[in-house]
Amino acid sequence: MTAIPVTTRKDWTSDQEVRWCPGCGDYSILAAVQMLLPDLGVRRESTVFLSGIGCAARFPYYMNTYGMHSIHGRAPAIATGLATTRPDLDVWIVTGDGDALSIGGNHLIHALRRNVNMTILMFNNQIYGLTKGQYSPTSEISKVTKSTPFGSIDTPFNPISLAIGAEATFVARTHDMDRGHMQETFRRAHDHKGAAFVEVYQNCNVFNDGAFEKITSRDARASMLIPLVHGEPIRFGADLERGVVQRSDGHLEMVEVAEVGEGALVVHDEVREDPGLAFALSRLASGPHEPTPIGVFRAVEHPEYGEEMSRQIVRAQERAGAGDLEALLRSGSTWTIE
Amino acid sequence: MATGTKRDTERLERVVIRFAGDSGDGMQLTGDRFTTSSALLGNDLSTFPDFPAEIRAPAGTLAGVSAFQVHIADRDILTPGDAPDVLVAMNPAALRANIGIVPAGATLIVNIDAFDDRSLAKAGYSGNPLTDSSLSAYTVYEVPMTSLTQEVCKEAGVKPRDAERSKNFFALGLISWLYTRPIEPTLEWITARFGSDNPVAEANTRAFRAGYHFGETAELFTSNYEVRAAPFEPGEYTQITGNQALAWGLLAAARLAGLSLFLGSYPITPASDILHELSRRKDFGVRTFQAEDEIAGVGSALGAAFGGSLGVTTTSGPGLDLKSETVGLAVNLELPLIVVDVQRGGPSTGLPTKAEQADLLHAMYGRHGEAPVPIVAPRTPAHCFEAAIEAVRLAVTYRTPVIVLSDGYLANGAEPWRLPDLSTIAPIDPAFASEPNHVDEDGTPTFLPYVRDPETLARPWAPPGVPGLEHRIGGLEKADLTGNVSYDPANHEAMVHWRANKIAGIAKVLPDVEVDHEDGAEVLVLGWGSTYGAITAGVRRVRGRGLKVAQAHLDFVNPFPLNLGEVLARYPKVLVPEVNLGQLSKLVRAEYLVDAHSLNKVQGVPFRAAEIEDAIVKLIGGTL
Numbered sequence: 022m023t024a025i026p027v028t029t030r031k032d033w034t035s036d037q038e039v040r041w042c043p044g045c046g047d048y049s050i051l052a053a054v055q056m057l058l059p060d061l062g063v064r065r066e067s068t069v070f071l072s073g074i075g076c077a078a079r080f081p082y083y084m085n086t087y088g089m090h091s092i093h094g095r096a097p098a099i100a101t102g103l104a105t106t107r108p109d110l111d112v113w114i115v116t117g118d119g120d121a122l123s124i125g126g127n128h129l130i131h132a133l134r135r136n137v138n139m140t141i142l143m144f145n146n147q148i149y150g151l152t153k154g155q156y157s158p159t160s161e162i163s164k165v166t167k168s169t170p171f172g173s174i175d176t177p178f179n180p181i182s183l184a185i186g187a188e189a190t191f192v193a194r195t196h197d198m199d200r201g202h203m204q205e206t207f208r209r210a211h212d213h214k215g216a217a218f219v220e221v222y223q224n225c226n227v228f229n230d231g232a233f234e235k236i237t238s239r240d241a242r243a244s245m246l247i248p249l250v251h252g253e254p255i256r257f258g259a260d261l262e263r264g265v266v267q268r269s270d271g272h273l274e275m276v277e278v279a280e281v282g283e284g285a286l287v288v289h290d291e292v293r294e295d296p297g298l299a300f301a302l303s304r305l306a307s308g309p310h311e312p313t314p315i316g317v318f319r320a321v322e323h324p325e326y327g328e329e330m331s332r333q334i335v336r337a338q339e340r341a342g343a344g345d346l347e348a349l350l351r352s353g354s355t356w357t358i359e
Numbered sequence: 360m361a362t363g364t365k366r367d368t369e370r371l372e373r374v375v376i377r378f379a380g381d382s383g384d385g386m387q388l389t390g391d392r393f394t395t396s397s398a399l400l401g402n403d404l405s406t407f408p409d410f411p412a413e414i415r416a417p418a419g420t421l422a423g424v425s426a427f428q429v430h431i432a433d434r435d436i437l438t439p440g441d442a443p444d445v446l447v448a449m450n451p452a453a454l455r456a457n458i459g460i461v462p463a464g465a466t467l468i469v470n471i472d473a474f475d476d477r478s479l480a481k482a483g484y485s486g487n488p489l490t491d492s493s494l495s496a497y498t499v500y501e502v503p504m505t506s507l508t509q510e511v512c513k514e515a516g517v518k519p520r521d522a523e524r525s526k527n528f529f530a531l532g533l534i535s536w537l538y539t540r541p542i543e544p545t546l547e548w549i550t551a552r553f554g555s556d557n558p559v560a561e562a563n564t565r566a567f568r569a570g571y572h573f574g575e576t577a578e579l580f581t582s583n584y585e586v587r588a589a590p591f592e593p594g595e596y597t598q599i600t601g602n603q604a605l606a607w608g609l610l611a612a613a614r615l616a617g618l619s620l621f622l623g624s625y626p627i628t629p630a631s632d633i634l635h636e637l638s639r640r641k642d643f644g645v646r647t648f649q650a651e652d653e654i655a656g657v658g659s660a661l662g663a664a665f666g667g668s669l670g671v672t673t674t675s676g677p678g679l680d681l682k683s684e685t686v687g688l689a690v691n692l693e694l695p696l697i698v699v700d701v702q703r704g705g706p707s708t709g710l711p712t713k714a715e716q717a718d719l720l721h722a723m724y725g726r727h728g729e730a731p732v733p734i735v736a737p738r739t740p741a742h743c744f745e746a747a748i749e750a751v752r753l754a755v756t757y758r759t760p761v762i763v764l765s766d767g768y769l770a771n772g773a774e775p776w777r778l779p780d781l782s783t784i785a786p787i788d789p790a791f792a793s794e795p796n797h798v799d800e801d802g803t804p805t806f807l808p809y810v811r812d813p814e815t816l817a818r819p820w821a822p823p824g825v826p827g828l829e830h831r832i833g834g835l836e837k838a839d840l841t842g843n844v845s846y847d848p849a850n851h852e853a854m855v856h857w858r859a860n861k862i863a864g865i866a867k868v869l870p871d872v873e874v875d876h877e878d879g880a881e882v883l884v885l886g887w888g889s890t891y892g893a894i895t896a897g898v899r900r901v902r903g904r905g906l907k908v909a910q911a912h913l914d915f916v917n918p919f920p921l922n923l924g925e926v927l928a929r930y931p932k933v934l935v936p937e938v939n940l941g942q943l944s945k946l947v948r949a950e951y952l953v954d955a956h957s958l959n960k961v962q963g964v965p966f967r968a969a970e971i972e973d974a975i976v977k978l979i980g981g982t983l
Contacts, residue, residue: 035831037831037843064826065829066825066826066827066828067823067824081831082844087823089665089833090832090834090835091833091834092685095655095658097655098650098651098655099659101623101658102648102663102664102666102668103666105659106619106662106666106667107666107823107824127651127652128654128655131650131655330648334642334645334646336641337642338641342642343643343644346607346611346643346781349607350597351778354395355597356399356401356596357596358401358591358592358593358594358596
């Protein structure tokens, strides 16, 4: 194996013209990824970006790696076949809230519970963009769109809760306005063994502009984003004056640190096997209009699916030797005609 | 085995035996064991397991009847037999459900213990058919199988209720005596299966021996019968079902291509046994993945193919519906992919355990857009081995999904199989792309994923991992050569033609369809898939009557062999028997403007040779 070549963003950028709407949050996510990859110590030829359908799904065309733009919702299924047969590859999935949680919901939860080695970046803009503005499974209730002129009546998914409920071993949230945070989160997700799920709050400036503005705009962040840092008390605010405590009934709530004292704050523990705390954190905000946790909710080490599959093969071959087809054909009753 | 009263042994050329009982009575096992001992004796044979979709329908009801028909002969045979010569009925429901297909003069062996008033009522009998005259056309043997089994199992160490469950081995022993089968293979099998110190093994052994002795000593049967070995080609043989042959064919194909085998599948009747068989083959490096649904089954297989493995998915009709979208993607991506459809009765859930050939047009056209896919159709259970290899050869060579159309009849049916000499099967070359295939205007070597091989029109297969070959593919229409997204109208038309011509061009490498011709024949019978046995048997019968008929059978349904048009034009009349409402006949009519007569049957059971014979004779006589 030769040394990994030194690369720059340019090396990871394909010759295809990027065709998202001007001002789309996808641009900053693409830039974050293209600028991060040279630092990950990976090879272009061993990197694969897979996607389904939707605005986000155009992502692979813009990466100078191997890639596949597949069909709506199916990327985790396709990635499962690729990742389990090619453990040498870095498999990334770029998906959206409709692709991952609506048509592809089944594949997503099963890829997560199996812990197949893949990094899933789910761009959540709470709207259908490519089909021009219908409500999505993460749209807030009462959302007025072309397909819900009287307001939507569906309870939305909380993607982080869903991923934790699906036994995901790595669950994180970041947003398109903070390249540094995105890159740190993506790096952690990439380095995780197994399935990593990252929700990226992403602004669709055409069909759902400002959906996350209340929490991600530069002057709102300090008071509206709750950074999760492993081993640290959970606190936020310009002067870290607010924090999160756990009530005796297990419920988390936001408090003034001065009122409870720092010692009362919940200390974030992303490696805790019991997903209860991570799940409770995912329920802290009811939507991106009140203080919302970002960062890594959960990062636990579980056996990776492809590795387990390979292990069974190695064991079978150790036990029985490499398969002998001639012998297999004769494994039932045989008889010879002279 | 002790010799009892010396009885005459009559020689038979062939016999068809149907074992019928409750789903829980072990009739499939009984039939299977009888088949194995017949295979070891050297008979030619063909089997037809016929069981309900319900695991255990209410005991004693018609819905719960499970049957296994086996045809054994001292010459080569092609079908499990049109009608049983012997029906073994373990209860009234089994008798009632099957008597309709048993011809007058046949033998009935019934478990008299099960013919009590309650069981008769459950089966819908108002009286007892054994005591009224309704069975007078048959030779009926009433054997107290349950009570004799319970009696001999008293000391086997099993509970009385469990002892009763060994009665299928009693029946097997009796039929083994009646047809002079060797008993050792079954005794050995019982020990191997249940363990020598297991009371169940002891009970089954006792019941089996008791059945055998009963035949020998009871003054019931005037003679027993032998069906001698059939004249087979020299070689080593085993007995194989279609699903097993298909699984092994995939293993062989992967080895011939030097590829890792990945199976993404979702359990579905009657295809699941392929998943089961390959799941056991970890020592061959096979990766099997039981997916969350049919879509993920084919999706994962396509992902594996993108990565350079042999990607396979196995299913039945309802699953093929769900896989259509991904098969279309594979057509666009031009990646090798094997889709096995073990057809069953449809539409919708239909008849899960019964066979039908009604997915042909779905395989052919069941995708949006112009999305041609080659179709391979095995003709017998053993032929599934070769069909799997040829499907893989086409998929890999032409970078295309290939659909294999097996069916429930092939999947579960068994026949003797002469083991092939694997060294004579041509290898399959995946010919992975290893270097750039183009030079930019500025002299930089680049890789164009949609450059085509001039001979096959196939594009390069370039799995990730090779520096300099990074490329993106997808479901959006590609620009010719570069594979970049293109909405250009002329490019789209060109790509549609490339894909169509590539699949049509496969005909150049397909073998000509063979015609079993007779001078003077005016009728050609054309079939595909599992009707081969019934058609061939029907053709033989017609010839036995001194009439002339020709026969051809398609193993490749798309594209058609190059000579098919010329073959069809040679005969004034063409008969196309199909277990559907006339799907191949539509295709040949459209393709060749031939006035094909369609012979159809959609009862979930295969054609009988007599039905084919009858249609041919009528067509020759101008009355069809």
